[in-house]
Amino acid sequence: MNQPLPVLYSFRRCPYAMRARMAIAVSGQRCELREVLLKNKPPEMLSASPKATVPVLVLTDGTVIEQSLEIMLWALAQNDPQGWLASDGAGLEAQQALIAVNDGAFKQHLDRYKYPSRYPHEHAGHEQEFVQMHRLGAAGWLLELEGRLLRHLWLFGPAASLADIAILPFVRQFAHTDAAWFAAQPWAHLAGWLARWESGALFAQVMEKYPPWQAGLAPVEFAPAA
CATH class of the missing domain: 3.40.30.10 (Glutaredoxin)
Structure with missing residues (x-):
């Protein structure tokens, strides 16, 4: 350099x-x-x-x-x-709103699902129930993403956007926490979306x-x- x-x-x-x-x-x-x-x-x-x-x-x-x-x-x-900032005419504001849910409520569930030992004060020894609760909380939002992906290939249309790239690494982290459980869930489009990204050259x-x-x-x- x-x-x-x-x-x-x-x-x-x-x-x-x-x-x-x-x-x-x-x-x-x-x-x-x-x-x-x-x-x-x-x-x-x-x-x-x-x-x-x-x-x-x-x-x-x-x-x-x-x-x-x-x-x-x-x-x-x-x-x-x-064109990640405005994929298929989707406004940046709408993308940022979806990212905010990922970085807020979903990330909170993800952290507690993946790292329950960091939150002993929250589960008071009932770690398994705690993990299940936060896995289900996260899954609810992933099913919302599945609904979006039923309509088009990416979250805001036929091409990837800022929202896709900002959210995908966290969905990947969730998916890899218990890969067998993730693969058994009714979100084939979400799984395909993740797989397309993971198999890409970028x-x-x-x-x-x-x-x-x-x-x-x-x-x-x-x-x-x-």
């Missing part, structure tokens, strides 16, 4: 970082990727963003973008070749593995989508 690039602090499996990388890649933006080891976060990231969670994007002028959705919007504002690119970043190592350029 001959000239400074924006720096993206990321963690491969984090769904927030995943969606940020998807938008950066598809927009054609180049950046330096710094894979973070969450148990040993680099002081450079903590200095840039005291929130201490990924993703964090540091622009060449020093501007810090700390939220994944804001990183997506920044990247797509530079270039949106696949997903393969953004899920490439990199060693944890350390100061002094040769920088890793995160290139635009092919």
Whole structure:
């Protein structure tokens, strides 16, 4: 890299970082990727963003973008070749409203379903019932997504949108928590939507593995989508 690039602090499996990388890649933006080891976060990231969670994007002028959705919007504002911001005429406001449900109520159910041991004060020893309750709570919303996908291939029409890319990593996390249970549920269109994304070249690119970043190592350029 001959000239400074924006720096993206990321963690491969984090769904927030995943969606940020998807938008950066598809927009054609180049950046330096710094894979973070969450148990040993680099002081450079903590200095840039005291929130201490990924993703964090540091622009060449020093501007810090700390939220994944804001990183997506920044990247797509530079270039949106696949029309994610307004897929098939769907307004950005409508997409953001759906994303808000994902990032709010659904994420709350997902965390408690996948990581019940983090919430002992909420289940008071009744962990199995707690898990079942939050799995069902999450499933209710996934069935709403299934209803959308019955009508068209993606959430807002025949092409992928910002909402699809922002929501998919979290549905993937839910699906992989108990893959056999997920596969047995009556949401074939939702499962197909997830499978299309997971089998795509863009997903393969953004899920490439990199060693944890350390100061002094040769920088890793995160290139635009092919």
